Amino acid sequence: MMMYRRLFQLFWGLALYGFSMALMLRANLGLDPWDVLHQGLAPRLGLSFGMTVNLIGALVLLLWWPLRQKPGIGTVCNIVVIGTAVDISLMLLPDPQGLGWRFGWLVAGIVLNGIAGGAYIGAGLGPGPRDGLMTGLCRRTGWPVKRVRTGIELAVLATGWLLGGTIGIGTLLYAGTIGWIVHHALPFFTLAAPRPTPATG
Template structure:
């Protein structure tokens, strides 16, 4: 659910015996991520590409946004099989926790018609998602289902030329965005803000929140 500009890959090295800390940091990051999604959706200025898809499916099916997030994540794990990607504990937590948090927090955010408040809510949501990404990715327990899909595609080649991570991420998110728009998902200025700002923000927070050897 991260934008087109991915942060540079970091080699996460976590000492043995810090597994509990890894899990706590991962869960905290995923809860922040889910809350950030709720903030952006409630701002009604346009969601992130994957959340345009999630809200579109929710509108069509009547299933809650959080449950759509969960079902989409679990379905993407099936796509990992032919891509030969290996999920970690963080992958499974990502597929379930974020959706639960969205369903819990979305009704708690008060409605507002003030454009200033909605703009702050949207910008705050993007920042919260970036911080959450730093915590859960930096915990080193495995990528999220959507991230793994893109890295898996990046290991493939077309016409003898390997697909770059940037190309696979861009292609997948544009496809998901188009499908979401067709389904009536929420798209707007917030979508563009997310796409162009999430990469730089994650690049700022991820190195600072990644667990490393002392």
């Protein structure tokens, strides 16, 4: 039963993550670094935003091989589910009218993004490809997480901006709050590993 619970939490967390990204896209007030990259690449690749998310996730996963990272089922589902959920959500969500609504959608998107991140990470079925890249680089280089994470985010953000991705107040708000939200959401959603059944006889 615990595995079913983990899978259920994984999938709704990933779906909610995609929905939260769609909210931030519709708000059009700035995106997180990876989505700035996805937005800049999508028209150049001739793909939807969501399919670009999935493609970049798969390409990042290839970088795990020299880092000797091992994906889990959550890693593979991350690549497939999030981008698909973004595209479905974008088809259903209208464009918010007025700055107040746009800002409200932005804040809701960031909060839900942090909650969703805590949910799918807490399921304990494998990190997303981008998170695995960070932890793999930390292990191989010995550099602290903050240095590796900051370097990756700045490189991705700069590349996305040069390609035409949207940077704005949402980018700053996301950077300043997402860590705090995930930090407080993660303990609530972290599922304890099942204990082995004692041997009998």
